[in-house]
Amino acid sequence: MSMPLASSGLQTAQVAEDKLVVSIGPQHPGAGHFRFTITVDGDTIVDVAPDPGYVHRGAEKQTEYRTYLQSIPMLERSSLTDVTNIIGPYSLAAEELMGIEIPPRGQYLRMIMSENQRIMSHLYWLGIQGIFLGHSTMFMWPLGDRDIFVDLGQMIGGARITYSYWIPGGVRNDMPESFKPRALKVFDYFETRLKDYERIFFQNPLFLKRTEDVGVLRREDAIKLGVVGPVLRGSDVKSDTRIDEPYCFYKDLDFEVPSYKECDTYARCMVHLVEMRQSMRIIRQCLEKMPLGPVRVKLSPQQRTNPGEAYARVEAARGAMSFHIISDGSTKPYRVRISVPSMRNLIVLKKLLIGSHVADMPAIYWSLDYWPVEADK
Amino acid sequence: MAELVTFEQFVVRILKIVFWILIILPLIILPIFYLAYVLPVEFVCGFNALTCSTHINWAFAINMFNPEQMDPFSSTSMLSQMGLGASGVLFKSSTFPGLTFAAVLSSFVIWYERKLLAKMQYRVGPLYAGRVGGIFQSFADLFKLLFKEIVIPAKADALMFLAPPFAMMALSGALLAIIPIGSTTYIAQSPYSLLIAIAILSFFPMVTLLAGWASNNKFSFIGAIRALYQMISYEIPLLLSVLGVVILTRSLNLSVIAESQTKIWYIAPMILGAVVFYLTAMAELERIPFDLPEADSELVAGWLTEYTSMVFGVLNLAVYIKLYALSALFTILFLGGWLGPPGLPDFVWFLIKTAIVLTIFIIPRGFSPRIRIDQLIGFGWLWLVGLTFVNIFIAFMLSASGLL
Numbered sequence: 001m002s003m004p005l006a007s008s009g010l011q012t013a014q015v016a017e018d019k020l021v022v023s024i025g026p027q028h029p030g031a032g033h034f035r036f037t038i039t040v041d042g043d044t045i046v047d048v049a050p051d052p053g054y055v056h057r058g059a060e061k062q063t064e065y066r067t068y069l070q071s072i073p074m075l076e077r078s079s080l081t082d083v084t085n086i087i088g089p090y091s092l093a094a095e096e097l098m099g100i101e102i103p104p105r106g107q108y109l110r111m112i113m114s115e116n117q118r119i120m121s122h123l124y125w126l127g128i129q130g131i132f133l134g135h136s137t138m139f140m141w142p143l144g145d146r147d148i149f150v151d152l153g154q155m156i157g158g159a160r161i162t163y164s165y166w167i168p169g170g171v172r173n174d175m176p177e178s179f180k181p182r183a184l185k186v187f188d189y190f191e192t193r194l195k196d197y198e199r200i201f202f203q204n205p206l207f208l209k210r211t212e213d214v215g216v217l218r219r220e221d222a223i224k225l226g227v228v229g230p231v232l233r234g235s236d237v238k239s240d241t242r243i244d245e246p247y248c249f250y251k252d253l254d255f256e257v258p259s260y261k262e263c264d265t266y267a268r269c270m271v272h273l274v275e276m277r278q279s280m281r282i283i284r285q286c287l288e289k290m291p292l293g294p295v296r297v298k299l300s301p302q303q304r305t306n307p308g309e310a311y312a313r314v315e316a317a318r319g320a321m322s323f324h325i326i327s328d329g330s331t332k333p334y335r336v337r338i339s340v341p342s343m344r345n346l347i348v349l350k351k352l353l354i355g356s357h358v359a360d361m362p363a364i365y366w367s368l369d370y371w372p373v374e375a376d377k
Numbered sequence: 378m379a380e381l382v383t384f385e386q387f388v389v390r391i392l393k394i395v396f397w398i399l400i401i402l403p404l405i406i407l408p409i410f411y412l413a414y415v416l417p418v419e420f421v422c423g424f425n426a427l428t429c430s431t432h433i434n435w436a437f438a439i440n441m442f443n444p445e446q447m448d449p450f451s452s453t454s455m456l457s458q459m460g461l462g463a464s465g466v467l468f469k470s471s472t473f474p475g476l477t478f479a480a481v482l483s484s485f486v487i488w489y490e491r492k493l494l495a496k497m498q499y500r501v502g503p504l505y506a507g508r509v510g511g512i513f514q515s516f517a518d519l520f521k522l523l524f525k526e527i528v529i530p531a532k533a534d535a536l537m538f539l540a541p542p543f544a545m546m547a548l549s550g551a552l553l554a555i556i557p558i559g560s561t562t563y564i565a566q567s568p569y570s571l572l573i574a575i576a577i578l579s580f581f582p583m584v585t586l587l588a589g590w591a592s593n594n595k596f597s598f599i600g601a602i603r604a605l606y607q608m609i610s611y612e613i614p615l616l617l618s619v620l621g622v623v624i625l626t627r628s629l630n631l632s633v634i635a636e637s638q639t640k641i642w643y644i645a646p647m648i649l650g651a652v653v654f655y656l657t658a659m660a661e662l663e664r665i666p667f668d669l670p671e672a673d674s675e676l677v678a679g680w681l682t683e684y685t686s687m688v689f690g691v692l693n694l695a696v697y698i699k700l701y702a703l704s705a706l707f708t709i710l711f712l713g714g715w716l717g718p719p720g721l722p723d724f725v726w727f728l729i730k731t732a733i734v735l736t737i738f739i740i741p742r743g744f745s746p747r748i749r750i751d752q753l754i755g756f757g758w759l760w761l762v763g764l765t766f767v768n769i770f771i772a773f774m775l776s777a778s779g780l781l
Contacts, residue, residue, distance in 0.1 A: 134746050137743050144500075
């Protein structure tokens with residue numbers, strides 16, 4: 001700002017006339033463990049500089065010092081809202097290297113847990129999106145309802161968040177008898193809750209005003225920039241790893257992949273809503289089709305793999321999550337490379353924020369479902 | 378305390394002491410003085426403390442020193458003659474319809490808001506402080522804030538930084554003073570009290586700007602600029618929305634406006650004015666959906682970001698007193714003020730109606746997202762100003778046809 005200020009002076013960087021540089025984060029309610037600097041001209045953002053890396057823990061390097069099983073609890077910490085799906089591709093790649101076949105019941109349990117995790121992650125996302133738009137009820141409701149899905153996960157996995165359930169060789173344990181009736185009851189309840197969400201939030205005229213034509217990511221741009229997951233589907237691309245490269249038994253199941261032509265923040269929000277319904281549909285089908293039998297191939301704690309490379313990809317809550325493991329045949333991986341959806345969606349932040357209002361910044365930022373811990377690994 | 382080195386630290390120290398005195402004097406000592414000493418004696422002497430008409434009679438105060446005119450038997454009647462009794466202006470401004478009453482009421486409003494929101498969100502809300510549903514949570518928060526350190530940012534302008542809490546409190550108190558809550562229960566009476574109330578309301582943006590500017594923080598600054606935009610563009614619809622009522626009553630005196638609604642409450646003919654007043658008051662109060670100056674996801678806490686401890690508490694209290702004052706103003710302008718069936722004292726009817734208006738002010742926080750600044754200003758200038766002109770036209774029609 002060029003105007004004279006209070007005696008000791010408002011400390012501003014002189015970038016140009018009438019422009020103000022504001023640092024958002026890493027301790028900011030709208031940023032999480034993530035910092036970005038915005039340059040504002042009046043109410044318009046003219047430049048954005050994302051600065052990730054505050055919670056980098058070297059997950060890739062740490063896997064090199066651990067056996068295949070030991071890495072699992074450590075890898076889970078990278079994405080606490082989405083623990084099953086970050087372990088998924090790691091286990092698939094490791095199994096490919098070990099050359100083992102997973103029993104069908106284990107595959108179904110993996111899908112149940114993965115979809116349950118997707119609902120939990122989307123509910124968390126929805127809560128934060130609600131409070132970012134100033135809607136405190138939409139913060140409390142999803143986070144309250146998320147708890148019943150945490151309870152469902154606890155019934156199978158034993159822990160509430162980090163259950164290390166999906167492991168190389170299958171899943172850790174079978175589910176209890178009481179899971180199926182409980183899950184069906186929860187889904188019936190949650191279907192009515194989703195209608196409440198729509199009425200109070202998604203059909204709220206002020207919500208539409210705040211999100212429609214805000215942060216538009218055109219189809220061509222989305223494909224060119226290589227975004228994944230709900231952001232890609234919100235930009236009118238029907239792309240989903242569960243359909244394109246089916247793993248587990250997703251090809252036997254009947255579910256829809258939502259996509260929206262609007263390409264704006266509203267479309268990205270709606271994708272999350274529809275995906276929660278579809279996840280419940282998938283779990284219902286899994287519970288119907290599930291055969292009896294073993295759930296796990298017992299592996300040695302010091303399991304050796306065949307030398308070589310393996311690549312696996314699953315559809316995590318935020319998009320395609322992939323692992324590339326290089327093995328030299330020992331008990332530990334030689335090199336692990338993780339590609340997380342958060343990092344791939346962060347690329348468009350700069351494109352979407354430039355030219356938008358300051359007030360739209362939280363809504364656009366969170367509609368990308370960026371999770372700093374996952375991105376920094 | 379740290380050693381005083383610079384003049385600035387000296388000023389800060391003095392300001393802190395003055396601050397505590399100003400907090401403690403009206404909030405604790407005066408009420409205790411009145412409740413424990415003056416009121417019991419006056420009730421014994423047969424005064425009805427709450428409904429006495431009041432004036433500071435300085436003639437009495439001067440004559441007090443004349444031994445012939447002094448009542449030798451009662452020290453409280455001496456206080457009354459000085460204007461310090463329960464019917465005096467000091468009692469009224471400090472204790473009953475004034476600051477302490479409003480502060481206690483506001484702390485209950487905060488509790489009520491939290492409980493109401495918790496009910497809407499399937500939560501419990503405050504629970505442990507006090508026996509019934511955490512009713513003393515606000516007081517617990519108050520004591521917590523009292524024991525916190527007052528942090529003044531290193532590069533802030535200390536004097537200007539500490540001025541806004543005082544100014545906000547003073548303005549809220551001034552707003553209270555001008556609003557009567559019963560036919561005889563008021564602090565100050567003026568033939569232009571509505572105009573004075575609106576004039577006081579237009580001071581708030583300046584204080585907000587001062588707070589944001591002196592904090593020397595970019596978020597505070599952006600928040601203050603937003604508050605300035607918002608309050609100034611909503612002042613005009615606010616002023617225009619009460620004009621309909623003024624045309625019908627031909628008076629700017631709030632007491633006269635309230636008393637003239639014996640036939641019909643003005644919310645019926647002036648429904649447009651009431652809606653516009655409600656929306657603009659929400660914007661003036663920075664409540665959701667108009668809480669852009671404090672938008673916590675974008676601006677941390679807006680212009681309040683750097684305020685800590687009881688300084689923050691005082692600012693917050695002032696905002697809630699303003700909320701109470703605007704609800705009271707709504708009640709007077711559109712809901713007949715203290716008019717109601719006989720049986721209860723008039724100010725009780727007034728408080729019941731004000732509580733209902735307060736609830737309506739609070740509820741949108743449960744179901745509404747925040748609006749954006751350009752949408753807010755467009756809405757204000759395009760729709761609200763337009764609606765007020767329709768309202769004024771209706772008022773002229775009713776007035777000319779002699780219906781009201």
